[in-house]
Amino acid sequence: MVEIKGLSKTFRGGFRALDNVSLCFAQGEMVALIGASGSGKSTLLRHISGLMAADGGGGTISIDGQSVQKDGVVDRNIRAVRANVGFVFQQFNLVGRLPVLTNVLTGGLSRMPLWRSCLKLFTAEEKALGLEALARVGISDHAYKRASALSGGQQQRAAIARTIVQKARVVLADEPIASLDPESARRVMQTLADVNQLDKSTVIVSLHQVDVALRFCPRTVALHKGRVVYDGPSNALTETMLRELYGSEAEDILGGSNSSLTRPAAPAPASFDSIPALAVAA
Numbered sequence: 001m002v003e004i005k006g007l008s009k010t011f012r013g014g015f016r017a018l019d020n021v022s023l024c025f026a027q028g029e030m031v032a033l034i035g036a037s038g039s040g041k042s043t044l045l046r047h048i049s050g051l052m053a054a055d056g057g058g059g060t061i062s063i064d065g066q067s068v069q070k071d072g073v074v075d076r077n078i079r080a081v082r083a084n085v086g087f088v089f090q091q092f093n094l095v096g097r098l099p100v101l102t103n104v105l106t107g108g109l110s111r112m113p114l115w116r117s118c119l120k121l122f123t124a125e126e127k128a129l130g131l132e133a134l135a136r137v138g139i140s141d142h143a144y145k146r147a148s149a150l151s152g153g154q155q156q157r158a159a160i161a162r163t164i165v166q167k168a169r170v171v172l173a174d175e176p177i178a179s180l181d182p183e184s185a186r187r188v189m190q191t192l193a194d195v196n197q198l199d200k201s202t203v204i205v206s207l208h209q210v211d212v213a214l215r216f217c218p219r220t221v222a223l224h225k226g227r228v229v230y231d232g233p234s235n236a237l238t239e240t241m242l243r244e245l246y247g248s249e250a251e252d253i254l255g256g257s258n259s260s261l262t263r264p265a266a267p268a269p270a271s272f273d274s275i276p277a278l279a280v281a282a
C-alpha cells in the first residue's frame, strides 16, 4: 500500500507545486494521475519515489509501511524501499549502448550481492528470467540489440520488463506514452495493465490522454494546482468536469465532439471531491 499524508512541496521562489496531498493506493490498484500541464503529476511521482523531499510540516509517504519520507526528509533506508519500486519515465531511462537484456537485468541489481552488481555478472537463471520478462512484453526478439536501436514503444516495454525482473510491488510511470504513436501507446498501456493484473503490482501512471486513463485505469486521481480535486472511478468523470480541470488545454486533451468522453455522466459516488470543487479550491 502507498500512503501519502499531508504532503506539500514549495519550490524555491515560493511556488507551491503540491498542496496538502493525501492519497492511499491499495496493493494491486491501477490508477491514472491526470491534470493540466504543471498541475504537479511528475512532482508527486518524484516524491513517492523519494527522489524529491517535500516541505517540512508533517507530510509523510510510506510504501508497505516502510517510510519513504517524513517531515521533509527522505528516509535513510530509501534504497531498500526503492528495491520494490519500478520506474517507467517518458524519457526512456535505458542505457542506450547496452543490450536490451542487460538493461532489463539491471532491475534485479538491488537484490544482488554488491560485487556481482558492480560487474554486471548475471547467472543463467537471471538471464532466463530476463528473457521471460522480455517475452511477456513481446520484445524477446530484441534481447541482444542495443537499447538505442529499439523504437520508443519498444524501449518503454523494455523498461516495463525491467520492473518485472525487479519484482516491483509498485510501478510509477510518468507519462510513459507521451511521445508514442497511438498503437505503440496502446501496447505500452496494455503491458502495464498486464503487470498490474498478473503480478498484482500497484501501477500509478501519469497521463495526458484522458481516453487512455478511462480505458486502462479503474481509478483516476486529478490534480489541479497541486491539489487533489478528484479521486474516484475513472468512468464517473464527465466531460464537464474534465473541461473545468483542463481549462484552456481542454480542446487539445479532449478533442472535439467525437471524443469518447461526450457521454452522459455516471452517478458520482459520495466520496468524490468532484471537479466543481475547483471553484472553491482554486
Ligand SMILES: Nc1ncnc2c1ncn2[C@@H]1O[C@H](COP(=O)(O)OP(=O)(O)OP(=O)(O)O)[C@@H](O)[C@H]1O
Pocket: 011, 012, 015, 017, 035, 036, 037, 038, 039, 040, 041, 042, 043, 044
Ligand atoms: N525543480 C523545480 N523547480 C521549480 N519549479 C518546479 C520544479 N519542478 C517542477 N516545478 C514546477 O512545479 C509545477 C508542477 O510541475 P510538474 O512537472 O509536477 O507538473 P506536471 O503536472 O507533471 O506537468 P506536465 O504534464 O507538463 O509534465 C510546475 O509549475 C513546474 O514548473
